[in-house]
Amino acid sequence: MHIIYKNQDEIVDPDFRRIIEQKSGAHLDRCYQCYTCALGCPVAFATDFTPNQIIRMVQMGLRDQVLQADLIWICASCETCAARCPNEIEIVKIMDVLRVMSLHKPGKKVKDIPFAHQVFVKLVELFGRMYELGFVMGMKLGNLRGLLSIKALLEDGVLGVKMFSRGKLHIFPHKTRGAEHIKRIIQRINANKPEQEKMK
Ligand code: SF4
Ligand code: SF4
Incomplete structure (x- = not known):
């Protein structure tokens, strides 16, 4: 699992969070990083970032890192994270939006x-x-x-x-x-x- 960091040459996209919120209908300001979503995620052991980290990176505007993360493609859409989130954040819808955006972006996608x-x-x-x-x-x-x-x-x-x-x-x-x-x-x-x- 990776630690979130910001590369010196990475551009922070100030609109990224707003776009994701608009497209998914999720309210990211409700997330207080309790880690509950990550604890229940059945694929967290096999990916680079956990769901709560993806939420944090979206809040930070780290568009490139998020769109190249393995988790958005390995996510099984099982809804465990959304069901357990105490703040009813629609993580599965966020993953859907991120997958579509990732298809438009050249670069790494989880193979196949x-x-x-x-x-x-x-x-x-x-x-x-x-x-x-x-x-x-x-x-x-x-x-x-x-x-x-x-x-x-x-x-x-x-x-x-x-x-x-x-x-x-x-x-x-x-x-x-x-x-x-x-x-x-x-x-x-x-x-x-x-x-x-x-x-x-
Ligand atoms: S469970 Fe909800 S509030 Fe807690 S870290 Fe995950 S998204 Fe944020
Ligand atoms: S929907 Fe995706 S991110 Fe959420 S718990 Fe299931 S596999 Fe993990």
């Missing part, structure tokens, strides 16, 4: 996660539900280094056989009855979004 979102939404658009094998193939084709790694292929193969033997993996996709309806919803969302945010 934005791409995984795109593959997932595309499969839901096509079949109205998740198609696990298609997801694995989509991820492999989008990451040629992973495709060429013998170790990764072997690991995935072993896992695939286990899932198949337990009926968790199907060779062919199943289309749900509402697939066309779901497709229209996704297309309508895409039509109303700026180009960079579309669920491709």
Whole structure:
């Protein structure tokens, strides 16, 4: 876990906090850094910053550090932090806003996660539900280094056989009855979004 610091050459964005508050509807002045959100976060052990630190960095206007933080992409949107926050700060909505802003910003993003979102939404658009094998193939084709790694292929193969033997993996996709309806919803969302945010 990192300690929050401000690099000498980092520009503090005085509008950053206001933009995040406007887009998320959260009131960041209510946060008194009690750390309760961090204590319940199931992914805190695996990330660089905890949720309370992200809130503090937004308050400080550390836009670049926040938009490059691992937590905004590793966050599982489980809502534990928001449910436990004594001041009802909408941390999950803040994470959503930060992810969208991060997509627009060139630089580090946690490897593969934005791409995984795109593959997932595309499969839901096509079949109205998740198609696990298609997801694995989509991820492999989008990451040629992973495709060429013998170790990764072997690991995935072993896992695939286990899932198949337990009926968790199907060779062919199943289309749900509402697939066309779901497709229209996704297309309508895409039509109303700026180009960079579309669920491709
Ligand atoms: S639980 Fe709420 S008040 Fe406490 S540190 Fe987290 S965001 Fe701030
Ligand atoms: S919503 Fe995200 S930040 Fe909050 S507890 Fe869950 S994983 Fe952690």
